[in-house]
Amino acid sequence: MGPGNNATAVDLENAYKLGKAIALKGWVLLTGGRNLGVMEAASKGAKEVDGLTIGILPGNSTLGLSEAIDIAIMTDLGNARNNINVLSSDVVIACGMGAGTASEIALAIKNKKKVILLNNHGSSQEFFQEIAPKNVVIANSPESAIETVEEILAN
Amino acid sequence: MGPGNNATAVDLENAYKLGKAIALKGWVLLTGGRNLGVMEAASKGAKEVDGLTIGILPGNSTLGLSEAIDIAIMTDLGNARNNINVLSSDVVIACGMGAGTASEIALAIKNKKKVILLNNHGSSQEFFQEIAPKNVVIANSPESAIETVEEILAN
Amino acid sequence: MGPGNNATAVDLENAYKLGKAIALKGWVLLTGGRNLGVMEAASKGAKEVDGLTIGILPGNSTLGLSEAIDIAIMTDLGNARNNINVLSSDVVIACGMGAGTASEIALAIKNKKKVILLNNHGSSQEFFQEIAPKNVVIANSPESAIETVEEILAN
Amino acid sequence: MGPGNNATAVDLENAYKLGKAIALKGWVLLTGGRNLGVMEAASKGAKEVDGLTIGILPGNSTLGLSEAIDIAIMTDLGNARNNINVLSSDVVIACGMGAGTASEIALAIKNKKKVILLNNHGSSQEFFQEIAPKNVVIANSPESAIETVEEILAN
Numbered sequence: 001m002g003p004g005n006n007a008t009a010v011d012l013e014n015a016y017k018l019g020k021a022i023a024l025k026g027w028v029l030l031t032g033g034r035n036l037g038v039m040e041a042a043s044k045g046a047k048e049v050d051g052l053t054i055g056i057l058p059g060n061s062t063l064g065l066s067e068a069i070d071i072a073i074m075t076d077l078g079n080a081r082n083n084i085n086v087l088s089s090d091v092v093i094a095c096g097m098g099a100g101t102a103s104e105i106a107l108a109i110k111n112k113k114k115v116i117l118l119n120n121h122g123s124s125q126e127f128f129q130e131i132a133p134k135n136v137v138i139a140n141s142p143e144s145a146i147e148t149v150e151e152i153l154a155n
Numbered sequence: 156m157g158p159g160n161n162a163t164a165v166d167l168e169n170a171y172k173l174g175k176a177i178a179l180k181g182w183v184l185l186t187g188g189r190n191l192g193v194m195e196a197a198s199k200g201a202k203e204v205d206g207l208t209i210g211i212l213p214g215n216s217t218l219g220l221s222e223a224i225d226i227a228i229m230t231d232l233g234n235a236r237n238n239i240n241v242l243s244s245d246v247v248i249a250c251g252m253g254a255g256t257a258s259e260i261a262l263a264i265k266n267k268k269k270v271i272l273l274n275n276h277g278s279s280q281e282f283f284q285e286i287a288p289k290n291v292v293i294a295n296s297p298e299s300a301i302e303t304v305e306e307i308l309a310n
Numbered sequence: 311m312g313p314g315n316n317a318t319a320v321d322l323e324n325a326y327k328l329g330k331a332i333a334l335k336g337w338v339l340l341t342g343g344r345n346l347g348v349m350e351a352a353s354k355g356a357k358e359v360d361g362l363t364i365g366i367l368p369g370n371s372t373l374g375l376s377e378a379i380d381i382a383i384m385t386d387l388g389n390a391r392n393n394i395n396v397l398s399s400d401v402v403i404a405c406g407m408g409a410g411t412a413s414e415i416a417l418a419i420k421n422k423k424k425v426i427l428l429n430n431h432g433s434s435q436e437f438f439q440e441i442a443p444k445n446v447v448i449a450n451s452p453e454s455a456i457e458t459v460e461e462i463l464a465n
Numbered sequence: 466m467g468p469g470n471n472a473t474a475v476d477l478e479n480a481y482k483l484g485k486a487i488a489l490k491g492w493v494l495l496t497g498g499r500n501l502g503v504m505e506a507a508s509k510g511a512k513e514v515d516g517l518t519i520g521i522l523p524g525n526s527t528l529g530l531s532e533a534i535d536i537a538i539m540t541d542l543g544n545a546r547n548n549i550n551v552l553s554s555d556v557v558i559a560c561g562m563g564a565g566t567a568s569e570i571a572l573a574i575k576n577k578k579k580v581i582l583l584n585n586h587g588s589s590q591e592f593f594q595e596i597a598p599k600n601v602v603i604a605n606s607p608e609s610a611i612e613t614v615e616e617i618l619a620n
Contacts, residue, residue, distance in 0.1 A: 027227065054226060060242050060266065060388055071183065071209060073228055074242040076388035078370055079575050083545040086213050087229040099596055101572035109564040110544050111215065127592035131564055215543055233541035234420050234527055238390040254419040254441055261413035265389050282437040286409055338536065364536060370552050372575065381493065381519060383538055383554040397525050397539040420527065 001031070001085060001105070002038025002097035011096030014118055015041035017142035023051020025146065032081070033057045033073070033123060035066040038095050043068035049142045056085050070136050082086045083107050093139075097121040109135050114152050156186070156240060156258075157193025158253035169273055170196035172297035173248060178206020180301065185244050186226070187236070188212045190221040193250050198223035227269030230276050238262050246304045248294075252276040265291050269307050271298045311341070311395060311415070312354040312409035320463050322408030324428055325351035333361020335456065340399050342391070343367045343383070345376040348405050352380035363441060366395050401459045403449075419445050424462050428455045448461025450462035466496070466550060466570075468563035476561030479583055480506035482607035483558060488516020490611065497540070497546070497555050498522045500531040503560050508533035520548050548572050556614045558604075562586040574600050579617050583610045584599025 002011055019042035022029045029046040032038040043053045047068040055069035059078035075081040080099065086092050086108040090146020092115045094105050103122065108115045109132040117125055118139045128136045139145035157166055174197035177184045184201040186194040188210020202223040210224035215231035230236040237255065241247050241263040247259050247270045257279065262302045263270045264287040272280055273294045283291045294300035312321055329352035330338045339356040341349040343365020353363045357378040365379035370386035385391040392410065396402050396418040402425045404415050412434065418425045427435055428449045438446045441446040449455035467476055475542035484507035487494045494511040496504040498520020508518045512533040520534035540546040547565065551557050551573040556579045559570050567589065573580045574597040582590055583604045593601045604610035 035471065054228075056228070071226065072243065073209075073211070073239060075239050076240075076242055076390065077545070078548065079572055080386065080545040080548040082232050082572075083543065084232075085229060087231055090228065097596065099571050099574040102592075102596060103568050103575060106564050106568035106571055107544055107547075110568060123592040123595050123596075124590065127567075127588040130586075130588050131562065131567060147431035164345075231543035231545065232390065234417055235387065235390040235391065235393040235541065237417075238388065252441065254416050257441060258413050258416035258420060261409050261416055262389055262392075264409040265413060276440075278433065278437040278440050282412075282433040285431075285433050286407065286412060361498060368539070381536065382553065383519075383521070385549050386552055387549075394538060394540050394542075397541055398537065433606075 001092055002095035002101055004032065004037035004100070006098055007037040007041070007096050011038055011119070012041040014142050015039075015095045016045040016066055018042055018095060018118070018145060019045025019047075019051070019053075019148045021142060022046055023049045023058055025150075027149075028052045028054060030054045030056065030085065031066075031069075032085060033066060033069050034098075036062050036064075040066045040068065042043060042095070054088075056081050056088070079103065083111075086113055087111055089113065091116065091152050093118060093145050093149070096121065097124045101141075105136075116145050116148050118142065156211070156247060157197075157250035157256055159187065159189055159192035159194060159255070161222065161253055162192040162196070166274070167196040168192055169297050170194075171199055171200040173250060174200025174202075174206070174208075175204055176297060176301045177201055178204045180305075183207045183209060183305070184223075185209045185211065185222075186239065187240060187255075188221060188224050189219050192220075192306050195221045195223065197234060197250070198212075209243075211236050220232075234258065241268055242266055244268065246271065246307050247272045248273060248300050248304070250274065252279045260291075271300050271303050311402055312352075312411055314344055314410070316343065316351060316408055317406050318349070318426045319348040321348055321429070322351040324452050325349075325405045328352055328405060328428070328455060328458035329355025329357075329361070329363075330359055331452060333359045335460075337459075338364060340364045340366065340395065341376075341379075342395060343376060343379050344374050346374075350376045350378065352405070361431055364398075366391050366398070375400035389413065393421075396423055397421055399423065401426065403428060403455050403459070403461050405429065407434045415446075426455050426458050428452065431450045446458035466505075466557055467560035467566055469499055469502035469504060469565070471563055472502040472506070472561050476503055476584070477506040479607050480504075480560045481510035483560060483583070483610060484510025484512075484516070484518075485514055486607060486611045488514045489512055490615075492614075493517045493519060495519045495521065495550065496531075496534075497550060498531060498534050499529050505533065507530045509559070512594075519553075521546050521553070534571065542596055544568065548576075551578055552576055554578065556581065556617050558583060558610050558614070560584065562589045570601075581610050581613050583607065
């Protein structure tokens with residue numbers, strides 16, 4: 001999960017690496033499915049190594065769908081689809097920060113999911129760790145995020 | 156799409172054949188994902204020939220998920236998830252009849268999707284053809300339903 | 311509940327009378343909230359006699375909201391909001407027929423709600439009574455629909 | 466908006482005062498509708514002075530509904546109903562903090578709504594002001610929150 005419109009260059013690079021690493025592990029990548037920002041970068045990373053990519057779209061058609069998505073789920077729910085994103089994920093990695101991403105992190109915590117924050121956004125790290133110390137883990141690189149996913153899945 | 160709880164033996168046999176035929180065509184099977192009725196039968200048919208199966212679940216966990224589903228989308232939307240089922244399908248095949256199935260047919264029509272009715276339920280055929288003559292096609296066998304899908308996809 | 315775009319003159323007259331009668335009974339009117347068709351007519355009927363009107367809108371803003379709605383709920387769910395319409399109603403009256411209305415009737419039945427059909431659309435009457443004989447009642451006038459609501463609420 | 470389960474005594478007192486003040490202004494109070502925490506306290510405050518209260522429930526029935534709610538909207542959307550809460554509000558006041566409340570603040574910001582934070586939770590104030598400086602206002606009392614609402618509505 002991560003910003004569509006205001007992703008930084010570092011967010012996009014991290015997302016691409018995450019997508020690639022997720023696919024190389026044999027895991028399925030689930031994103032918000034759109035052709036921009038962190039969603040697009042992660043999906044492209046996964047497809048470069050033939051991963052399987054799922055996109056949970058906010059609209060009712062394939063408009064705005066990333067070409068790197070294999071399976072498009074059209075929800076027509078707007079931002080309420082963010083709840084489906086996190087419910088359908090075994091682990092949530094939030095790459096970068098913004099209002100939509102913050103809603104996904106909060107919904108993931110509410111649904112008792114583990115969330116890994118990969119960003120250098122200090123106030124988000126402090127806030128989310130404060131409201132859910134057991135569910136939120138900080139990662140400082142895509143590699144470290146993937147290692148954390150492995151530890152979570154092993155438990 | 157089709158009944159979970161009150162599917163007839165014929166519905167289940169048709170669903171199994173449909174799932175298998177869909178997978179053999181190389182198409183992806185999308186169902187409501189639960190481990191009962193038409194959803195389960197279609198998913199098993201698809202998996203027997205190594206098809207890819209997606210289940211759009213009404214709940215917030217994998218509780219009640221069919222073992223024949225590869226990709227589970229947890230919506231926590233209850234029956235509102237029926238709208239996602241039809242929006243995410245290229246063509247909707249309704250196999251059997253019941254209130255949930257009727258809601259999916261109606262939502263499919265509302266979303267301008269093509270719907271194939273595979274049942275021997277005369278009043279449903281009459282009703283849905285009357286409200287959407289251009290969107291609703293009657294099929295009298297799984298094979299004929301698959302042929303109709305091919306014609307729709309070719310247009 | 312009833313068609314937005316293809317309501318007949320009789321549907322609109324019935325809807326207006328229903329809205330007025332609902333308000334005169336001291337009941338709250340809940341509709342899809344838009345400024346067209348059966349929703350608009352029923353809401354206007356209720357407001358003429360100072361009833362309270364609730365509109366469950368498909369969009370994320372007040373765009374297209376009927377001026378006769380007191381309380382607008384913006385769902386941004388598209389047609390999935392139809393499930394909220396019926397869940398939030400004590401009794402559902404379907405005035406006229408169309409794909410959206412059919413989805414509401416089917417969802418109401420699925421959610422074990424009582425539905426009153428007020429139309430002269432024979433195939434819909436036959437179909438819905440066949441799939442849910444205990445939940446579906448036919449009314450041949452707004453007055454008779456209101457009487458049926460009273461009987462249902464008394465049980 | 467505010468926590469159901471982990472509201473502090475101060476949150477509950479603030480919520481009650483907010484509900485009362487909102488009703489005295491002649492505004493409609495919209496909450497998550499449940500019979501606990503900030504939702505319940507605010508609704509009770511509003512009802513004490515005969516305000517109108519709306520509850521947007523996560524479930525499909527009136528189970529868990531606050532007795533202080535006049536109009537119950539049953540969504541059956543689980544936490545996805547949080548998006549409806551904020552979309553249907555002219556101004557969002559977040560009273561207290563928790564994962565569900567954080568999701569509502571984030572969704573409100575995403576939907577370009579104004580949000581007033583009434584809490585003494587420093588990291589949430591810092592975080593949300595950082596991601597949306599123009600949409601987030603800090604209030605240090607119910608009275609100040611109400612004044613801010615008036616300013617927002619006047620613009």
